[in-house]
Amino acid sequence: MQNLLALLGIDVEYVRGEGNTLYFLDEAGREVPVIDYAGGYGALVLGHNHPEVVATAESFLRSGNPVLAQASRQPAAGRVLARLNEIVRREFGTTEPYYGVFSNSGAESVEVALKHAEFDRQLTVRGLLGEIAEHVERAREAVRSGAATLPDGPDVDVDALVDRVTAANAVVAARPPVLLALEGSFHGKLVGSVQLTHNAAYRTPFASMAAQVRFVPFDQPEAIAKIAEEERAVLLDLRLEDGHVRVVERDFPVFGALFMEVIQGEGGIREVTAEQARTIRQACTAIGCPVVVDEIQSGMGRTGAFFASSPIGLQADYYTLAKGLGGGITKTALTLIRGQRFRPEFDLVHSSTFAKDGLSLAVTLKVLDVLEAEGGQAYRQAAERGDRLTRLLRSLVAAYPQVLKEVRGKGLMLGLEFRDLSDAAAPRLREAARADMFGYVVSAYLLRAHRIRTFPTASAVNTLRFEPSIYLTDEETAALEAALRDVCARLGDQDEEAFFGP
Numbered sequence: 001m002q003n004l005l006a007l008l009g010i011d012v013e014y015v016r017g018e019g020n021t022l023y024f025l026d027e028a029g030r031e032v033p034v035i036d037y038a039g040g041y042g043a044l045v046l047g048h049n050h051p052e053v054v055a056t057a058e059s060f061l062r063s064g065n066p067v068l069a070q071a072s073r074q075p076a077a078g079r080v081l082a083r084l085n086e087i088v089r090r091e092f093g094t095t096e097p098y099y100g101v102f103s104n105s106g107a108e109s110v111e112v113a114l115k116h117a118e119f120d121r122q123l124t125v126r127g128l129l130g131e132i133a134e135h136v137e138r139a140r141e142a143v144r145s146g147a148a149t150l151p152d153g154p155d156v157d158v159d160a161l162v163d164r165v166t167a168a169n170a171v172v173a174a175r176p177p178v179l180l181a182l183e184g185s186f187h188g189k190l191v192g193s194v195q196l197t198h199n200a201a202y203r204t205p206f207a208s209m210a211a212q213v214r215f216v217p218f219d220q221p222e223a224i225a226k227i228a229e230e231e232r233a234v235l236l237d238l239r240l241e242d243g244h245v246r247v248v249e250r251d252f253p254v255f256g257a258l259f260m261e262v263i264q265g266e267g268g269i270r271e272v273t274a275e276q277a278r279t280i281r282q283a284c285t286a287i288g289c290p291v292v293v294d295e296i297q298s299g300m301g302r303t304g305a306f307f308a309s310s311p312i313g314l315q316a317d318y319y320t321l322a323k324g325l326g327g328g329i330t331k332t333a334l335t336l337i338r339g340q341r342f343r344p345e346f347d348l349v350h351s352s353t354f355a356k357d358g359l360s361l362a363v364t365l366k367v368l369d370v371l372e373a374e375g376g377q378a379y380r381q382a383a384e385r386g387d388r389l390t391r392l393l394r395s396l397v398a399a400y401p402q403v404l405k406e407v408r409g410k411g412l413m414l415g416l417e418f419r420d421l422s423d424a425a426a427p428r429l430r431e432a433a434r435a436d437m438f439g440y441v442v443s444a445y446l447l448r449a450h451r452i453r454t455f456p457t458a459s460a461v462n463t464l465r466f467e468p469s470i471y472l473t474d475e476e477t478a479a480l481e482a483a484l485r486d487v488c489a490r491l492g493d494q495d496e497e498a499f500f501g502p
């Protein structure tokens, strides 16, 4: 990564951050401001070093309160969850409580959802096998006592029948879960979560290490029903009916969970529509598959609501939160689990030394305070600033249709897609496009020539991502507009020297 940054001439050391601005030092030691549209990959909903968040962290550290006091009463964790439950109630209109499991990074909160969903599935399977074992013994007794007859079939006696049923069930019960995710998804890079991340370069080298995922085409959520058909598995059960033993099939819980972002971030800023969300929710409910909505990037207010899933009416069984939850200061993550799914035993089998530390909890409470202040002014501000930025980007697409393709996203989670220059006349631009480096070349130019920081989305390299804080100013927006107009004009002129030098 260091080599790549150096090659692009953007291996800058930032020495200070404030709001949407990062500063580096020039050769004379003077601070040079850079407007930060990368926003900590979406973690800086409140900008760099938000004064109230910093003050909270400082006062916590000065107070002498313990940062690490694991396995003790931690009322601040309860307060964070109570606040989030208020938000869930307001945004989704539900009264069902959500439980929380704290962790330290986005990928970890996805792993928690993955693990909990599998724990839940295993306990369900155990319950089913327990029920079946009782029925089997009842059938065995009934046949032995002459109260019931065996079904027609291959079994010479009731013990043979019981052995056959038990062996078949053991094979099915040992199956690993089938996981679902949407094409284009990004859910992290740890061993389990990277299998939920669609980009093959990240995922396939590690495929042997974790449960496999079936990817649902982004625009065809109805494919879930077909996958369910293909993956269907059954356990065998024995039922007594009018003096006969009958072999009956019981549906086996095949699916671990479906994971999705409502606005794909790293995959190129793509929004799931309300209709697609409805199809996914219904299909998953029909097959008993929990829905995990990953709000790690889209959540914490940047789209105009705390949860980007709430305006499209998608209520999840699990929400994963991270990035902005730590206010740009702490590494905080949280998995919310719906009451009807939560298994209290999970708390005893999952933990992390650093999760739920006192400093993070204090910071997260402050972040929630700031977001919820004045009846949710932060959300309104994100929506209003985002609308303004969207209008600006749309006007650029209209002005430079030969260079720009489209604007996607919502609020302060926006993507601007450039047209593919793989066949451009200018050789260096063409080569950059063919090597999937075009977006990085444009980003590097924006930084060098305009002191604007943004990056392409890693799995959709012609899309630049804009995720500033809710405190975005008109001046910062105007500076972006001027910079992008310059980029578009130069690309239109195939002026490759601007991007690569003479």
Ligand code: F0G
Residues within 6 Å of the ligand: 041, 042, 105, 106, 107, 108, 110, 186, 187, 188, 189, 261, 265, 266, 294, 295, 296, 297, 298, 322, 323, 458
């Ligand atoms: N889920 C989503 C939706 C993400 O955007 C990310 C990270 C993660 C999970 C993993 O979180 O990095 O804290 O482990 N996205 C970054 C990006 C890397 O480029 O958008 P993490």
